Amino acid sequence: MALKSGKYFIWAAAFLMFACAVLHSMAWMRAQGDFSPEARPLAALLWFLLGIDWAVIGGLWVLGASKGIAARPLLLLSVVVPVSVAVGLCLTIGPGFFPVYLQLGAAGLLLLGAFRLT
Numbered sequence: 001m002a003l004k005s006g007k008y009f010i011w012a013a014a015f016l017m018f019a020c021a022v023l024h025s026m027a028w029m030r031a032q033g034d035f036s037p038e039a040r041p042l043a044a045l046l047w048f049l050l051g052i053d054w055a056v057i058g059g060l061w062v063l064g065a066s067k068g069i070a071a072r073p074l075l076l077l078s079v080v081v082p083v084s085v086a087v088g089l090c091l092t093i094g095p096g097f098f099p100v101y102l103q104l105g106a107a108g109l110l111l112l113g114a115f116r117l118t
Contacts, residue, residue, distance in 0.1 A: 009113030010065035010075065016106035017058030017082065020099060025051040057081050061110060068117055075114040082107040 028047050035043040057078060064071035064078075086103040093100075 006116030013109035
């Protein structure tokens with residue numbers, strides 16, 4: 001049963017990453033006013049690349065959960081992505097920014113799930 005419960009935690013972490021990707025992509029309309037008209041195309045590219053990155057990481061986590069303990073080292077290594085995003089957001093925007101906790105929550109669920117895989 002430990003294998004299944006580990007998978008559930010990893011799936012929950014992947015769901016959070018997918019949610020971050022969707023929320024980030026939807027927020028572009030609100031954030032585009034923060035950029036000058038000349039910089040908006042580049043900002044849009046970078047903005048949507050972050051959303052794609054989080055969706056890809058979430059997909060890789062789902063695949064890693066299906067591989068079981070064989071994928072544990074790669075799952076543990078991939079926790080760097082949400083942790084580094086959370087640290088960057090904390091340093092630039094502040095700890096009161098809600099997406100910091102979405103990223104840290106995804107990282108925590110992934111770690112818990114990876115260590116529970118048997």
